[in-house]
Amino acid sequence: MAVDMAVLGAVIVMLGLCGPAYAVLGGNAATVKADQAQMKASLKITSNGRFEVHELQAESGNVVREFVSPDGQVFGVAWTGHFMPQYSVMLGGYTDVITKAAQTRRNHRAPLAINEPGFVFSAFGHMKYYTGRAYIPSMVPAGVLAEEIK
């Protein structure tokens, strides 16, 4: 088990160095554009002075909010919609962390929560309604609460 955790840590470090393939969590704000293209979504950007929210609305009605720090990094993602979102689009390589966590737990297909030092994730879903959020604690700007990532 110690080996497994080491591998997991290595995966997270690699992600931090290389950045995910198309986006977006942990990437720079420009990767939101890649998500917008992938989701064929409209984009609305708002700012509260402490961080920006890049809200993507897909034609399917799914809404993804990507939280961007003042230095241009996507530190959190939240989603709601009638469809299961594609984790790989929103979370890039962090999707692998979810898969690994799922393989080691007892509650298959239950709402999955991950609380790693480098990655926090929770998801709920049932037919017609899916929601969840993910963030990278070390990238959350000072003074921003996790509860604001929604």
Place this chain on the structure above:
Amino acid sequence: MRRIHFALVAGVSCGLLLLAMSCGGGGSTSVTPTPPSSTPNTVAITVYGGPSTVVAELNGVYVSVEVCAPGTSTCVTVPDVLLDTGSTGLRLLSDQVSSLGLVNVTSGGLTLTNCVTYLDNSYNWGPVATADVKMAGEVASSVPIQIIAEADYPYAAAPASCGGTADNSVDTLLANGILGVSFAQQDCGSVCESNPDAGPYYACNSTSCSGATVSVGQQVQNPVGLFSTDSNGVVLTLPMVPAGGAVSASGTLTFGIGTQSDNGLGSAVVLTPDDNGFFSTMFNGTTTANAFIDSGSSLLYFLQPATSGLTECTGVNAGLYCSTESLTATNTGSNGQTSSVPFSVESADVLLSSNNDVFSDLAGTGDNAQLGPYFDWGMPFFFGRSVFVDIEGQSATGTATVGPFWAY
């Protein structure tokens, strides 16, 4: 090792597709009672640990389904198909139907392929094929179903966008397939007619896939809605399970609501969902607007200890409740109908140390960082009652409410 299924959330949603009423008779102005169907309309269901010899399912409810090459008598009966009121469509492991030579549905010359992604990023992936589906005396012809591509099945690999780990064996699916009989007729709905990127549908050649649009008629369907009789919904009836649990429980799946003498609503309360599939539940002074009924959820999942007043287990059963109490909740539908529901919770530490796999009183917490508290009336709710699931757009004798609705 046990595993707990939560909602078998077929990656699904359905726009409000209003289907023409197809249940028998009943002219719009006539006072003549609907002529009862005489088609045999019941099949046995069994709740037990399931077909995997490796992993015991908790509260898995299973049914047998006969599938045939369309229009032929070439058929197989697939046992141990999980009966899920929370998802839509028939999905079968490829080996179960390999002898039938089913023909895949095509999209622009490519193979129409279905993806269902679960919350933990596991998935069901495989082509859409048409088959006749037969249960009791009911027949649905040329139903689009999903063939879950097993590891030895020659087929394009799932794209990364479908998910991370395939549930493509009896030991990962914990069933030979899933029969989704939710109140949605299709697993996607009208959105997938115009949007190739909604998620559930792809067009594939032997090596690669891209998002595809698909008409509602070619989407994976609830077979019940395509039956020629008794097609407006289902009724699940199961006996009560005593405290401490049981090894198995046997009950009945009845087709049709108010179409025969054996499927009348009687005095059942009718609850309609909101646009997100929820009604509300009030428990211990807390009301959540995020409540639903789902046979694909193994347990009751509700609130958290601070609001439920119950004690959460520690250690291996963390997330489950360790209290033992008799309780009552009040459900209210979007239509304003209410009902009081007595239920029991028994310590998960006690129950899960037994050799039983079937429990009417096993529960866990239900609270999500984004959604807030919810109340998932999973399999324990189904014991000791009949639960009706009426398909969207379909009416039923005995109520003025048109589906979708639950009744019990």
